[in-house]
Amino acid sequence: MWNMSIKLKYILIIVLLGLPIPVLAADTEAESLDSDTAGSIKRDALSLDEIAKELSNPVTSLATINNDFEYRIYQGSLPGADDDTAYIYTLRPSIPIPLSNGKNILMRFGIPINGEQPIYAIGNEQVSPFLIRQNASTIPTDGTFDNYHGHSHLGDIDFDIAYGGVSDSGFISMYGIAGVLPSSQDLSQSIDQYQLGPEIALGKVTGWGVYGAWLTHLTRVSGEDKWDTNMTSLKIFFAYGLGNGWQVFSNPVIEYDWEGGSDNQLFVPLGAGVSKTTRFGSMPMKLAFEIQKYITSPDAIGPDWLFTFSFTPVIRNPFQD
DSSP states (O other), X not given: OHHHHHHHHHHHHHHHHHTHHHXXXXXXXXXXXXXXXXXXXXXXXXXXXXXXXXXXXXXXXXEEEEEEEEEEEEEOSSTTGGGOEEEEEEEEEEEEEEOTTSOEEEEEEEEEEEOSBOOEEETTEEEOHHHHHHTGGGOOSSOEEOTTBSTTEEOOEEEEEXXXXXXTTOEEEEEEEEEEEOOOSOTTTOOOEEEEEEEEEEEEEOSSXXXXXXXXXXXXXXXOOSSOOEEEEEEEEEEEEEETTEEEEEOOEEEEETTSOTTSSEEEEEXXXXXXXXXXXXXXXXXXXXXXXXEEOOSSSEEEEEEEEEEEXXXXXXXXX
16 A cells, blocks of 8 residues: 555645745735735734634634644653653644635644654564554563654644634634544554544633633544554643733643553643744744643553643735735
């Protein structure tokens, strides 16, 4: 499957990686125009606090290019699991298409670059954490972790396409589909499957901030059939405005792997962070830092701590008048 579709995959990767370039070019050009002709009136008219609140809302009408840097510290019962770490950079363009009814069609892509990742070596066999979860009861304990496997390679691209918006009363609703493309350059890290599933988000925009939950379920629809995928994720989004673009927030992602073995299915993190929305020239930018501690994590190997730094420029939306 990999050999037959590798050209298609890399064409798609090039297209996705190139997506932000014309948008940023258009934004740069727009800065030289009057705001009435720049197509960015809404972005320029909002205060820093309003932009901060919009960027905490999963159905925002603002176009963004989010940059996430994650550093994970692991724990687990397998030898060496407690010494493992991982880091991932994810580029996530988000381009909403405004509709006449005030809602949006939302298109988002997550393009990860995986750095250091935990891989469990059993002789010549390399086993990634998702396979360890599925086979935890039979995994030998005489293996070792190759903590430096897979430096700086493209991971599996995720995406979602959804419909949603905010009602006059501040009620957030979003419905759509999410998926994963097997684009990884390292098959020891990739599940190597095309995955697809539904997503729904519900929440509330208030005077002080935003809160709600975003539910997604992914399952295999094509690709590698040696293993199954059934993963449910619940992202909690909460942000409280402090004024002048500052927020305290918490965005834990609770996950449940239905294919995992006993005590190797549930991920539950708790944590909080702080963010600041400012302007660089006329371009709004949100800077955020969050720390999460996993109170429940797979026993064999799973995350223990998660540190995330992100910066999110608000760009000109090419679909907005």
